[in-house]
Amino acid sequence: QTYLSLTYYGDVYLSEDSGNNWTNLTSSVPIINSIYFTNRDTGWAVGGYRVYVPHYWEYFGYVYKTTNGGTSWVRQDTILSNILNDVYFIDENFGWAAGDLLFMRTTDGGSNWIKSSNHEINSIFFLDRNVGYLAGAGSNKIYKTIDGGINWFGKEAGTGNELYSVYFSSYQNGYAVGEFGTICHTTNAGESWTPIERFTNLDLFDVFFISDSVGWITGNNGLILKTTNGGVTFIEEENNFTQPKEFLLLSP
Numbered sequence: 208q209t210y211l212s213l214t215y216y217g218d219v220y221l222s223e224d225s226g227n228n229w230t231n232l233t234s235s236v237p238i239i240n241s242i243y244f245t246n247r248d249t250g251w252a253v254g255g256y257r258v259y260v261p262h263y264w265e266y267f268g269y270v271y272k273t274t275n276g277g278t279s280w281v282r283q284d285t286i287l288s289n290i291l292n293d294v295y296f297i298d299e300n301f302g303w304a305a306g307d308l309l310f311m312r313t314t315d316g317g318s319n320w321i322k323s324s325n326h327e328i329n330s331i332f333f334l335d336r337n338v339g340y341l342a343g344a345g346s347n348k349i350y351k352t353i354d355g356g357i358n359w360f361g362k363e364a365g366t367g368n369e370l371y372s373v374y375f376s377s378y379q380n381g382y383a384v385g386e387f388g389t390i391c392h393t394t395n396a397g398e399s400w401t402p403i404e405r406f407t408n409l410d411l412f413d414v415f416f417i418s419d420s421v422g423w424i425t426g427n428n429g430l431i432l433k434t435t436n437g438g439v440t441f442i443e444e445e446n447n448f449t450q451p452k453e454f455l456l457l458s459p
Contacts (some may be wrong), residue, residue: 219252219277237269239292240306248276251283251317253304255290266290270304272317283317293331301336303356310341312356325359330372330383341398342370342383349373349383351397363402365391376416382438384411384424392438406432406441 219242222229237256243310244250255268268287271280282408289309296302304311304320305328311320326345341350346360349370364370370385383391387451388405409427415424424432424441434443 233365243294243296243302245296245299249274249299251293251294251296251302251304252280252296253306255287255306257290266307268288268306268309270294270311270317270320279433284320292327292329295331295333295339297333301333301355302318303331303333305331305341305343310356327382332373332375332381334375334378338378340373340375340381342373342385348370349391349397349400355417360402362397365402371411372413374416375423376419380419380437382414382416382422383428384414386410389425390414390424390438403438439445 214297214335219239219247219311220418237337238254238443240253240254242250242252244424249272252271254454257264257266259265266288268284268289269282269290270284270291272283273280287309289307291304293304293306294302300314300316302313302317304444307324307327308324309322310325310328310425313320320441326343328341328343330343331339331341337353337355339352339356342364346361347364347367349364350361350443364383366385366389368386368389370383370389371392372385373381373383375381379394381397388409389401390405390409390411391400392403393400405429409430411426411430412426413425414422420437421435422433422438427436430443432443434441
């Protein structure tokens with residue numbers, strides 16, 4: 208199995224032996240907040256930074272694309288005034304990126320982006336070209352779209368804590384994680400969400416499942432949690448990184 212891992216400090220690691228050994232991929236992208244690959248070669252990275260000028264901060268964001276497994280990256284967007292926090296592609300054409308007061312979607316692999324305003328978004332996830340979810344700051348709701356991100360409607364997340372990541376293992380079964388060890392679960396396609404038992408008080412950054420039963424959660428202080436029973440229980444796994452932030456399976 209081939210995995211990619213993004214650390215909290217923006218370092219990208221690749222493993223091609225089911226996580227036994229990892230290689231640090233040198234990147235020309237300045238600051239990475241999120242990565243997503245649709246196959247071993249094609250992927251996108253988003254991020255941003257801020258610069259203080261007299262009396263206020265200026266914000267800059269960007270989207271980069273690679274077609275050679277991260278060896279080199281090409282910037283896709285025009286200059287953005289919003290930091291991007293997450294990126295997700297369902298195939299090599301249809302994708303979405305979001306961050307501070309900005310949501311973008313593309314139908315041509317990122318050559319062109321359609322932008323819209325939104326609240327601060329931490330995480331986006333799509334099951335197909337139409338059905339997707341997002342979670343962010345300043346809201347106790349998880350939002351769902353059924354038209355590719357043109358329209359969104361919110362459902363109560365069951366927590367007042369900020370959510371950093373949302374992921375669905377199937378059309379019905381999904382998870383969201385966030386600050387203070389918060390884990391929320393849905394079994395009805397996001398119509399309702401229920402907090403489940405906390406296994407830590409640390410902030411949780413990312414959630415990833417390879418089936419309805421098997422999944423991982425990464426968190427602060429290098430925390431990695433694994434479940435094999437759909438989140439009923441989690442066990443802590445050995446950590447090869449200082450601060451794992453995102454986890455991505457490239458090939459089974």
